[in-house]
Amino acid sequence: MIEIQMSHDLRNILGQLSDTPPEAYAIIRGGSDYPDIWGVMYLYPCWGGTLVLTEVQALPQDTDPCGIHIHGFHIHEGKSCNSSDDQEAFSNTGQHWNPDNCPHPSHAGDLPPLFGSCGYALSIFYTRQFVPDEVIGRTVVIHMMPDDFKTQPSGDSGEKIACGEICANEKAQYIPLPAGME
Numbered sequence: 001m002i003e004i005q006m007s008h009d010l011r012n013i014l015g016q017l018s019d020t021p022p023e024a025y026a027i028i029r030g031g032s033d034y035p036d037i038w039g040v041m042y043l044y045p046c047w048g049g050t051l052v053l054t055e056v057q058a059l060p061q062d063t064d065p066c067g068i069h070i071h072g073f074h075i076h077e078g079k080s081c082n083s084s085d086d087q088e089a090f091s092n093t094g095q096h097w098n099p100d101n102c103p104h105p106s107h108a109g110d111l112p113p114l115f116g117s118c119g120y121a122l123s124i125f126y127t128r129q130f131v132p133d134e135v136i137g138r139t140v141v142i143h144m145m146p147d148d149f150k151t152q153p154s155g156d157s158g159e160k161i162a163c164g165e166i167c168a169n170e171k172a173q174y175i176p177l178p179a180g181m182e
Helices: 007-017
Strands: 024-030 038-046 048-059 073-076 121-127 139-143 162-166
Touching: 007 121, 024 139
Parallel strands: none
Antiparallel strands: 024 038, 024 162, 038 048, 048 121, 073 139, 139 162
């Protein structure tokens, strides 16, 4: 057995996740080409930044065991997951959210990629790039390909395959998943 040493603060934060509703959340759904994708992103204020917890199911799977199972994951500047045209899914999400006009991959909306395993991804990370209030009303997007962390302006992560609108948790309660997503 491996013993893991955690700081007291981290242990407290992780323990509180089960007792504390998130300040903001997004219900993530796949586009018309990926209708089975669904998930949720929770945003908790923490240490002057945000603790982001994301769970996604039914991501595309490569049958090659050495294939790519990594997906770009970003907060976008747009406020809606709708599309204004029939050519591109989630076209109203716009570009990566970038309030400080930084080059990629230093946009505030550049998040760690999602690593899929049998179509499932779980991610928990901390960022000081934003607090939950700053991204309420924005969108979060999952891309088909991994972000290369160099191509400008957005990392060449390909097609937008799923999207969620980031909402305030006004009732400060746990967010029930929509029917069929539990």
